[in-house]
Amino acid sequence: MSTFLLPKKINDKLDAAVRRFWWKPKEDSNKFFTPIAWDDLCRPKDEDGLSFKKFEKLNQALVSKPGWWMLSKKNCFCVKQLAAKYKVRANWLRAPKASNASWVWKGIEMVKNIIKLGVCKLVGSRNSILVWEDPWLLDKSSFILTPRSQVINSCLVVSQLLNPLGSGWNDNLLNELFDQESIVAIKNIPVWSFGQEDKWTWTKSENGQFSVKSCYRLITDGDNISSNVSLTRKIWKANIHERLKMHLWRVAFNLLPTKDQLREFSTSSDTSCPLCNVEAESALHHFTQCHIARAIWFGGQWNLRIDKWQIQSPTYLIGLFIDPPSSLQLDKEQRDEFLLFGALTLDMIWMWRNKAVNERSPPVEGQVIRSLQKLFLENWRPKVPELTRVPTRRSARWCCPNQGMLKLNCDATVGDLSSCIAIVAREWRGKLVFAISKKVNTNILIQAEAFAILLAVHIAINFSFCSCVIESDYKVCIDAIKSGVNLIPWRLLNFVESVKNVISDYNHVSFNWVHREAIKAAHVLANWSLNLSLFGSFDMGFDPPNFFNVILAEAFRVSVSVGHQ
Template identity: 30%
Template sequence: MPMHVMSCFRLPKGVTNKLFSAVSNFWWSINGQTRGMHWLAWKKLCRHKRDGGLGFRVLEDFNTALLRKQLWRLLDNPESLFSRVFKGRYYRNATPLDPIKSYSPSYGWQSIVSARPLVNKGLIKRVGSGISISVWDDPWIPASRLRPTKGNGINFYPYLRVRDLMTPEKSTWNLPLLNKLFDTLDVSLIMGIPTSHFDKPDSMGWFFIKTGRYTVKSGYMVAQENPDDDGMVPFGPDIRCLQAQAWKISCTQKLQHFMWQILTGCISVRARLRARGMQIDPQCMRCGMAAETINHMVFECPPALQVWALSPIPTAINRFPIEGLFTNMAYLFWNLPNDDRMRMYPWLIWFIWKARNDKVFSNGDWDPNEIISHAAAEASAWTMAQTRQTSVRTISTAMVDTIRSGDRCQVDGSWKETDPRGGLG
């Protein structure tokens, strides 16, 4: 992506659409030349993995987050050359956040000020002297959500400043006045804000990060809080927890992605292809007893049932496997016994899928015991590789710590003194 350009200028809508199209076609294409079938809307793929997507970036929101970084620089470093040039040209007696109309503004300035809505979502006023902070209008309360104070009745002081809530002698909070103006929750939050005996100037901070300094990652997350424009409230079961769990399974990333495809419906079984408009017979080619849905292919088809029955995975009538795909996957994710043999189920599903493809395209038949043996061997090999990798990482860390400490270390089977600077003596 053109990161440098996006951090300085707002990309036109036509450019972002072309970039979207290129990435989407590459993702769904089989060989990089054909278009491929787009199983899921790009908007859903751009959701975070914990929300059922794949975490692709929405370029408009990422562009805004990068431009917000430039706006933060104008606010955070007012004495820099970058800030003084823009201040002298566009906001001499104001701040970059004030909606001031400029005569013939540059495209760079228009791009930067287009990030103002994102700034207003997370900008919080940090209390110093309190002179420049409005009690009722500015967000300065450190609550769970960014907001000003809540009044305790009719507001008789519309132009009240935070400084007016402090005692003039010791610069501490005036508790009787706070109890008079605000509710109990806000009084406790205000009393937790530290005050200064010196005239420390008020400052601004980013609410969504502990350090108070804006980062592009946090800005993008804020921009992605409400990605749906239709405002529709989803009904029915929420499967996002299942889709998020698919990325936490102890297996290869290829199998994690395959589990996500199963839960999202991005598998080219015959029923799904028929639903996408392809004129084919939806019946299962392995058994011919029912429509080939994803659940039928993985759990209900007789060859698949034989695999599950002969595998170490415990089965139970009316519990697993059953007609519900999400129920079956939830059983595998969270209800299996604590046994190392249970971790082979991603490979079982994968080889069931491979056996189905071999039957459809080559008319080959796999023995259920062969599928189980392949799955067990692959799972065991992956587990051993992970164990070796962890051991090598631990040994490497220990050796680095030993060398840095200046102690003795073993080289070529003999112990030698080490130089405290990191070399061998």
């Protein structure tokens, strides 16, 4: 399936085989009860479905991977051979289909439209990206710009949109060519000082690398419309057995084969509840209104009066156990215990209902309650930990660096069209060395935080006579600098490369991730500068009052702690 596109007839047969296995695995029959559409079951688990795959779309996602290899010029033999045979050039996504191609190549070219939905060029040197034809605008749905006028230069490259110094975008040219929305999106693209190569990235994954999973989600994105995302996500993440999770999911979406569900397919006129034989059976009656079920709920260790909860639907019933009412005042362990009790009770009631239908065996309430208590103890005992580990926590306050070191705290505040970054440097006694704020042309938080760290790196290089530690509360950026290439978010690839180029010849710069309170001074300065549009250098003679108070308070705390030592 990952080599070429299969005929639709074969994909349909594969889908039918999976449907038969799920709905009626013990019989080779095409007639079975389906309380929910197959398309709904193919949704992801956190969108009400069970993550079954449609083979046609899975096939397309698998074949898209070799297409991504062709686009990104992967260094492997098969890619080189295909590129040479079919004359693949830089404009391959826009090129017409090859004639007399093999099944493999025909499949790759047929999924080009899918690849176009997720690929974008990361701006590096800017010399190989055509402004009007290549997808390069990250914050536009199609990644491609629409010209303001019909007369355009089709050979215009992105590097020609920069100012003469190459340090930023040419505002006059941008205003002449693009509308305001496009200009804002262009200015969100960083102009890095180091000339990295322009390269393709897959925007549907965190690290910019193509994956079949993300491509399949892209293809099926229009099919996934969910109304109970938070409930279903909590069901599948619950700390209970997988079989119990499946039962909770079936109850929540009213998928159990109760008599009210089967009456359209059955010739039987009997719709009474198999347990009480009084009222018509439905999922809501079966679990909350039947007097047998109410007795089982009340006989458990929680002594629940389930009929007093005014439950209107099976979904609401499951929600009560997933998110217990605040009036119960349960802690974390009690919430887990309450959920396990609810899941086991629902499963036990359904099991005895099936015995009453199939074996004509009426439930004995005392026996059911004793079985439920025994089952609860069997499932709950392994969850009691022998040793409780105390998690380590980050320091929530600013701490002075070692003697002879300089600490640079950096932070960013995002506005509607631009952002402000701030750097605050202090020495080991808490004394302010300098404070800087600067405006940057981006309204994307992750890029603004990256700009702040990069500015701190450039400043640290100028203090080569002492070691510097750079602190930020944005964990993604700090982890990106410290981690391998495969773990870096695609928006930070050029940022990380720039940082590593700057510090390649220096070993006196280190990075720490800290709590927001530990960089409070930088945070206050960035907010103040953005609100008043005042940027530049600040010292203790001219600085914002709030910033001044933070510096004094933290310096006083440091001096007191040093005095006690």
